[in-house]
Amino acid sequence: MNFLVKSAALLAFGTMACAAQAEAILAVGYLKQAVVAPAVLSNLDPVPETLGVDGARLGQADNQSSGRFLGHSYVLDVSEVDPGGDLLAAARTLLATSPYLILDASADDILRVADLPEAQDALIFNASAQETRLRDAECRRNLFHTLPSAAMRADALMQVLMAKRFSRLALVAGEHPADRAFADALRRSAAKFGLKITGEREWRFDADMRRNASQEVPLFTQDLPEHDVLLIADETNDFGRYIAYNTWLPRPVAGSEGMVPVAWSRVVEQWGAAQLQSRFVKLAGRDMKNRDYAAWAAMRVLGEALTRTGSTDPAQLRAYILSPEFELAGFKGRPMSFRHWNGQLRQPIPLVTDRAVVMQAPVEGFLHQRSELDTLGIDLPESRCTAFKE
Structure with a gap:
């Protein structure tokens, strides 16, 4: 039973x-x-x-x-x-x-x-x-x-640069809308964290850099003011790969090339x-x-x-x-x-090269009253978004 x-x-x-x-x-x-x-x-x-x-x-x-x-x-x-x-x-x-x-x-x-x-x-x-x-x-x-967002990626990069005491930056940006949007984010973030972009150049080459990079890039970057890091805004993966080791000054590159802030x-x-x-x-x-x-x-x-x-x-x-x-x-x-x-x-935003993680943001020491993750990107006091207000 x-x-x-x-x-x-x-x-x-x-x-x-x-x-x-x-x-x-x-x-x-x-x-x-x-x-x-x-x-x-x-x-x-x-x-x-x-x-x-x-x-x-x-x-x-x-x-x-x-x-x-x-x-x-x-x-x-x-x-x-x-x-x-x-x-x-x-x-x-x-x-x-x-x-x-x-x-x-x-x-x-x-x-x-x-x-x-x-x-x-x-x-x-x-x-x-x-x-x-x-x-x-x-x-x-x-x-x-x-x-x-581009702002989150840019803020992550600036935190790492601050932690490494790289305060003077130069910028090379492409002509594609995505390049310009990321360049804008880099400028905004540099100002936010008190870093100085000492000079900028826009990439307009249409020559074959696979053959000419070692001759063209040093001349292209020769007039940039003194800087610690060269920022690259090349979101279409067009020219950034030809910048590293070809600059007039021997400087590291970061942004869309070199040390890159990524989602994954x-x-x-x-x-x-x-x-x-x-x-x-x-x-x-x-x-x-x-x-x-x-x-x-x-x-x-x-x-x-x-x-x-x-x-x-x-x-x-x-x-x-x-x-x-x-x-x-x-x-x-x-x-x-x-x-x-x-x-x-x-x-969190990892800062990576092709072969390793350099650091991950938010970097220790960047504090926030709500979450350290909110040090990356548009924070509540500066937000112009009203659609989420109930």
Whole structure:
């Protein structure tokens, strides 16, 4: 008799578990706008076709690994729009099936999607655009950022330069809009931390630097005033590789080349990072890049929110994500959380070379009343974002 009772109980439990699994399904759309890459001097670093998408897929797998014990499952719907294609139509299609969307597009296209009527109650994650304006005056209530802003990267670099007592800086910037945006962030950050940019040059060469760098770069940098470090703003990976060891003055380079502030790098190995990287290599067959990390983090944010709340309602998940209780383990040594005033994910910024981590920001000694992570990027008192004010 007891055996029959136990069997019936186990059968009922199994039925309830299956029902729970059928109830908690979180679907996420991944929308990528393909672009024609600008011409660069070297093709040594091709952009992976699945850049970003592989990070989201790893995040889905990580969510699924823990979610199966709770009856949670995750669906990822990937859509790529050809250059010049109808991004808004693709966004509407994805939003019709899910209020959760990861975007890999330009800053202007991200704003266009966020402003769609169909997107007003959605949670959109920017995994590609570092422009600070998206976290500042042009922020949106439904837009969150898992990629560090240009301001965060620049502040991280300036903290390290201050720690190393490099106070005089020179700047070489490219002509691409992304180069100019990063150059602006570097100027702002230098002023913020009391460092001096003694001189600037704009890169306008169209010659083949693979043959001429040793002759052209010394002449190009000869007129720069005395400096300790040469900053490079070359976000398209065009000319920066030819600057190091060719400057008129023997100086280290940093910024887009040399010592680089990043969201992620294969050389980050502490805090379980090596295990994250190995899982990614197994999935994608290559190293994890910045956009991969940002897309992975977006998926994990949603997974963590569902795990803690048990809800797939976007309003409940948004409230939890912005609450003090939310934390994400990002394999960078500190719990990561969202800034409630602009939707930016707080996170440490590694400063890396091709082969090693130099330092990680925030650097010890840079204090903050809320979180040392808020010493990187737009802080609450200086924020012009009003969309997150309830």
